[in-house]
Structures are given as C-alpha cells and as structure tokens.
Amino acid sequence: MNEPQRTVADEPPPFLGTWKRVYTLVVLYLACVIGLFYWFTKSFAP
Amino acid sequence: MRPLDWVVMFAWLVFLVSYGLWRGRGSGSTQDFMLANKTMPWYAMGLSIIATQASAITFISTTAQAYVDGMRFVQFYFGLPIAMVILSATAVPIFHRAKVYTAYEYLEHRFDAKTRLLVTIVFLISRGLGAGLALSAPAIVLSVVLAWPFRVTILIMGGLVVLYTTLGGIKAVTWADVQQMMVIMLALVIAFGVAISMLPPDVSFLDAVKLAGAAGKLNAVTTTFDWNDRYNIWSGLIGGMFLALAYFGTDQSQVQRYLTGKSIGQSRLGLLLTAMVKVPMQFFILFIGAMVFVVFLFVRPPIVFQPVVMQQVHSSPQYAAIESRYEQAFDQRQAAARGIVSSKAGALEEFRAAQTNLDAARTDALNLNGANDTNYIFLSFVTHYLPVGVVGLLVAVIFTAAMSAISGEINSLATVTVIDIYKRHIAKNSSDKHYLGASRVATVFWGIYAMAFASTATGFGALIEAVNQVGSLFYGGMLGVFVLAFFVKRCTATGAFLGVIAGEAAIFTTARFTSAFLWYNVIGCLVVVAVGWSISLLHPRNN
Numbered sequence: 001m002n003e004p005q006r007t008v009a010d011e012p013p014p015f016l017g018t019w020k021r022v023y024t025l026v027v028l029y030l031a032c033v034i035g036l037f038y039w040f041t042k043s044f045a046p
Numbered sequence: 047m048r049p050l051d052w053v054v055m056f057a058w059l060v061f062l063v064s065y066g067l068w069r070g071r072g073s074g075s076t077q078d079f080m081l082a083n084k085t086m087p088w089y090a091m092g093l094s095i096i097a098t099q100a101s102a103i104t105f106i107s108t109t110a111q112a113y114v115d116g117m118r119f120v121q122f123y124f125g126l127p128i129a130m131v132i133l134s135a136t137a138v139p140i141f142h143r144a145k146v147y148t149a150y151e152y153l154e155h156r157f158d159a160k161t162r163l164l165v166t167i168v169f170l171i172s173r174g175l176g177a178g179l180a181l182s183a184p185a186i187v188l189s190v191v192l193a194w195p196f197r198v199t200i201l202i203m204g205g206l207v208v209l210y211t212t213l214g215g216i217k218a219v220t221w222a223d224v225q226q227m228m229v230i231m232l233a234l235v236i237a238f239g240v241a242i243s244m245l246p247p248d249v250s251f252l253d254a255v256k257l258a259g260a261a262g263k264l265n266a267v268t269t270t271f272d273w274n275d276r277y278n279i280w281s282g283l284i285g286g287m288f289l290a291l292a293y294f295g296t297d298q299s300q301v302q303r304y305l306t307g308k309s310i311g312q313s314r315l316g317l318l319l320t321a322m323v324k325v326p327m328q329f330f331i332l333f334i335g336a337m338v339f340v341v342f343l344f345v346r347p348p349i350v351f352q353p354v355v356m357q358q359v360h361s362s363p364q365y366a367a368i369e370s371r372y373e374q375a376f377d378q379r380q381a382a383a384r385g386i387v388s389s390k391a392g393a394l395e396e397f398r399a400a401q402t403n404l405d406a407a408r409t410d411a412l413n414l415n416g417a418n419d420t421n422y423i424f425l426s427f428v429t430h431y432l433p434v435g436v437v438g439l440l441v442a443v444i445f446t447a448a449m450s451a452i453s454g455e456i457n458s459l460a461t462v463t464v465i466d467i468y469k470r471h472i473a474k475n476s477s478d479k480h481y482l483g484a485s486r487v488a489t490v491f492w493g494i495y496a497m498a499f500a501s502t503a504t505g506f507g508a509l510i511e512a513v514n515q516v517g518s519l520f521y522g523g524m525l526g527v528f529v530l531a532f533f534v535k536r537c538t539a540t541g542a543f544l545g546v547i548a549g550e551a552a553i554f555t556t557a558r559f560t561s562a563f564l565w566y567n568v569i570g571c572l573v574v575v576a577v578g579w580s581i582s583l584l585h586p587r588n589n
Contacts, residue, residue, distance in 0.1 A: 010139060011311040019314065023131040026321050030127040033325055034279070037120065037266040044259025046394060 047192065047429065051438030058229070058442035062449075063210050066222035070214015076481045079215035080147050080461045086306040090224050092319030095294075095303050097223035097230065097447070098454045099324065104331060105444050106187050109424035112335025116265040118277045120332055122564070123325050125287025129294060130321035134314040136532055137295045142310050147465045149301040149528070156531040158539035159470070164546055165527055166466040169298060170459065172520035177455040177492065178499025179516060184448040185500060187421050190354055191429060191441065200500050203449055208493035211453045211460075212486050216306055219453045226443070226450050233436075233443045234331065240432050241337040246344050253387045254340045260386050260394055261401065263336040266329065276562050285564025292521030292567055296528050299458035338427050343383045345431075346376050349411045351422035362414045368407050375403035456496060460488035518563040522570015523549035529571060530578045538582040545578025 307313030385393030
C-alpha cells in the first residue's frame with residue numbers, strides 16, 4: 001500500500017493576498033449575518 | 047404520489063447512482079478509493095460537505111423545527127464558520143503534511159498506537175450509530191409517505207448506497223453529492239415559491255412574515271443565556287463551535303473529504319465555502335418551515351400529519367369531539383390572523399388563545415395513539431400541495447439526501463476499519479490490491495451493519511436532534527485529544543489516552559443532568575485537555 005501522494009505546498013489564496021485576510025473576511029461576514037438575524041428577530045418579535 | 051411523481055423519483059435515483067458510478071470509475075488503488083487520488087477541486091469538496099450536512103433529516107426535521115419551535119435552531123450553526131477558520135489554519139495543513147489516510151493515523155505519529163486505537167474505536171462506535179440513525183430516520187418517514195414496507199425502504203436506500211460506494215469510493219460519493227446539492231437548492235426554492243403562492247390574495251409576503259413573527263416563529267437570535275436552553279446565541283457560538291471543530295476536525299467522514307483536495311489551499315477553500323453557505327442556507331430552510339406555518343393559518347392542515355396515525359386516530363370514538371374543537375380553534379385562529387394583518391386591536395391575544403386551543407386539540411388527537419408527527423409536517427405539505435412532478439422530485443431529493451449522508455459515513459467507516467484496524471493490527475504488509483479489496487469488503491460490511499441497525503431503530507422524535515445528540519456524546523473527547531496533539535507539545539501518550547477516558551466519563555455524567563447537548567462538546571474537550579495536560583506534567587518521561 002502506498003503512502004498517500006500529496007502536494008503540501010501552502011499556496012496563497014486566490015484573492016486578498018493572505019489567508020489571514022480571508023479568515024478575517026469570513027469572521028466579519030459571520031458577524032454581519034448574525035447582526036442581520038438579530039435585526040430580523042427584533043423587527044418581527046410579537 | 048401520482049404516476050409522474052414516481053417517474054421523476056426513479057429517474058433521479060437512477061441518474062444519481064449512475065453518475066456517481068461514472069465519476070467513480072477506475073478507482074483502482076487505495077489512494078483513489080479513499081482519497082480520490084488527491085484530485086478534488088475546492089468547490090466539489092465544499093458542496094460535498096454541505097450536501098452531506100443537508101441530509102434528508104435537514105428537509106424533514108429542520109422545517110418542522112421552525113413550524114413547531116420557531117427559527118432559533120439556526121443558532122446551532124453560528125459556531126460553524128469560526129470552526130472552519132480554525133481548522134483551515136490548523137488541521138488542514140497538519141493532516142496534509144502528515145501524509146495520512148485517516149485523522150487517527152496522525153495520533154499514532156504524535157502519541158502511540160493505543161491512543162490511536164482508542165480514538166478509532168470511539169469513532170467506529172459513534173459513526174456506526176450515526177450511520178444506522180441516518181438510514182433509519184428518513185426511512186421511517188419515507189416508508190409512510192411512499193407506502194412501502196419499512197424494511198424494503200431501508201433495503202433500497204442502503205442497497206443503492208452500498209452499490210456506488212463500494213464500486214466508486216470517495217470519488218463517487220463526492221461527485222454524487224455535488225449533483226445532489228444543486229438539486230437540493232432547486233427543490234428548496236420551489237418549495238418556498240409554492241408556500242408563498244398559497245397565501246390568500248389579501249395576505250402579502252410581508253404580512254406573512256409579520257404573522258410568523260406574531261406567532262413567535264422568527265426567533266432566530268436569543269441573547270438570553272440559559273444553561274438548559276438548547277439554542278441561544280451563546281450555546282450556538284461556543285457549543286456549536288466546539289461541535290463543528292470536533293465534527294469537521296476529528297470525524298473521518300469529514301476529514302476524508304478535505305484530504306481529497308489537490309492542495310492545502312483547495313482544502314481550505316472547500317471548508318471556507320461551507321462556512322459562508324451553511325448559516326444562510328439553514329436560515330432559508332427554517333424560514334420555509336415558518337412560511338409553511340403561515341400557509342396553514344389559512345389552509346386547514348390535517349389534525350395529525352402522519353397519515354397512518356391519522357387513519358387510526360380517525361376511527362377512535364373520541365375523535366369527533368376533538369376534531370370539532372380543532373376546527374373551531376382553526377377558524378378562530380384564522381380570524382385572529384386576519385385581524386393581525388389589518389392591525390386590529392386585541393388580535394394578537396385572540397391569536398395566542400386560539401393557537402393554544404388548537405395545540406391542545408392536536409395533542410389530544412396525538413395522545414389517542416401516543417404518536418409524534420413532527421417529522422411528517424413538511425412532507426405532508428409537499429405531498430398535498432406541490433405540483434405533480436415536483437412532489438416526485440422533492441421526495442427523490444429527500445431519498446438521495448439520506449443516501450448522500452450514509453455513503454460518506456460508510457466510506458469513512460470502511461477507510462478507518464482498513465487503515466486503522468486491519469492494516470495496522472491484522473495484515474501489516476499486504477499489497478495495495480489486497481487493501482483495496484479489503485476496503486470494498488469493509489464498505490459492504492458497514493452498509494449491511496447500517497441496514498441491520500436501521501431495521502431495529504425506530505421511535506426517534508425530532509430526527510436532527512437525535513443525530514446531533516448521539517454525536518455530541520463522543521465528539522468532545524475526540525476533539526480534546528486532537529487539541530492536545532496539535533497544541534500541547536509536552537503532552538504524553540499516557541496523558542492523551544487517560545484524558546480521552548476522563549473526557550468521555552465527564553460527557554456521560556453531564557448527559558445525566560442536562561439535555562443541552564451542545565455543551566457536552568465543550569465539557570468533554572476541556573476535561574480531556576485538562577486531564578491530559580496534568581498527567582503529562584506529572585509524568586513527563588512517558589513522552
């Protein structure tokens with residue numbers, strides 16, 4: 001049985017230059033989504 | 047289901063299985079069978095992960111959760127994007143560089159064989175239970191809807207899964223999931239469109255949202271902390287993050303998906319795609335459930351959604367009185383709903399009183415049989431109100447969504463059985479061809495096991511909770527040992543081993559006192575790390 005062949009190079013992301021910036025974008029996106037849901041909940045609360 | 051629905055359903059089943067087999071052709075080595083020869087692009091991995099998550103249970107149970115309990119279940123997913131970021135930065139490069147087939151193989155590199163074996167056994171138990179549940183839960187519901195015998199439904203679903211997973215391996219599983227995901231989105235949009243089109247002419251979409259809000263169904267975010275409240279923003283962000291870290295970071299059924307990536311970057315992008323899509327998608331599915339609730343304010347739903355139970359209840363001598371109360375409460379609720387739309391004073395109070403009476407009548411009807419019909423709410427809507435052909439498509443999607451979840455699970459169970467048990471402890475130096483054959487045999491074995499387990503497991507309430515509860519009993523312990531492996535350099539093998547045992551003991555003890563299962567993952571992980579670290583400090587020479 002062969003050892004798995006793999007590419008282990010850590011290439012940069014296709015946008016924003018660094019992975020740190022991509023991760024920050026995802027976390028900010030989550031914060032916006034939760035903020036929107038909170039507004040939605042409050043707006044239509046009985 | 048009408049003839050066209052049956053044609054659509056079988057056409058989709060045949061297409062999906064054939065497509066999976068075609069994409070999985072030529073899996074002639076273990077690396078191909080288990081890791082797709084490291085050829086998967088990021089979007090295929092991401093969609094496959096989402097499709098596995100969007101199982102049949104998602105359709106059947108999540109929509110019903112919103113109908114019964116409101117949208118607060120969406121908070122369960124709040125921690126997932128954070129977990130994906132953490133895993134992209136840590137687990138993905140570590141697993142890729144460790145040159146492993148399974149996550150548990152890495153534990154032997156880092157600790158020792160006994161820790162690897164312990165975690166492997168924990169995985170096989172938890173995922174084995176999960177695979178059985180993932181098959182039985184939708185089979186119970188689909189057998190009623192399709193009027194098929196329960197065991198025949200299991201046999202057809204399980205048999206098809208075993209066929210394409212055994213022949214095509216992870217490639218067949220992943221590419222079938224990609225197709226599945228696209229049709230899932232189409233089916234959801236159609237279901238949503240039909241629900242909105244069923245609103246009365248004098249009730250606009252905004253009125254419908256207002257009504258859902260008035261009924262307390264749009265409670266997407268709850269900021270109050272309560273230890274026993276399963277879903278609030280805190281349990282979602284913290285407990286949900288730990289659950290997602292454990293599921294995507296230590297469960298081979300998910301780790302294997304991103305190990306198929308062409309590179310570290312492709313695997314990261316696959317996980318981050320899931321991070322971006324999952325929360326809005328769950329919100330949309332729950333919102334469909336809330337809209338179905340609003341539709342049923344104006345279109346009288348059956349008093350019991352489970353058709354077989356409905357027939358039995360109908361023949362009871364008490365039924366006529368209950369039905370009369372139900373109809374009266376329905377009419378009062380509908381009038382109150384129209385009052386809310388026209389901003390009539392006191393309409394909200396009238397609505398709540400009518401809802402309480404309606405719920406009481408429904409409970410009395412269900413108590414005649416002792417049944418729970420939560421999982422039939424959405425399917426009742428689909429089969430009664432969706433256009434011919436679309437019903438077949440939606441039932442087929444639910445059918446294949448179940449298959450998609452199970453295929454990933456039995457593929458990972460087979461991989462772990464061969465790599466971590468068979469190759470490690472039984473046949474250490476055989477040929478690649480031999481291990482490939484063993485992988486196919488293991489796939490068939492786990493498929494039969496899942497079918498046998500599913501045949502005997504019935505009677506779960508809300509399916510999605512049952513699945514997550516079972517997982518949460520084990521994930522905290524598994525996550526803890528990987529946290530020790532990745533981040534605690536001084537941790538010894540003995541520390542890790544005893545930490546896992548202590549963590550599992552802590553989880554099972556906690557489960558006796560609270561059913562808020564998201565916290566099991568946090569407690570289990572923290573106990574493993576604390577005990578593992580402490581023992582490592584006391585006995586450093588074992589390292």
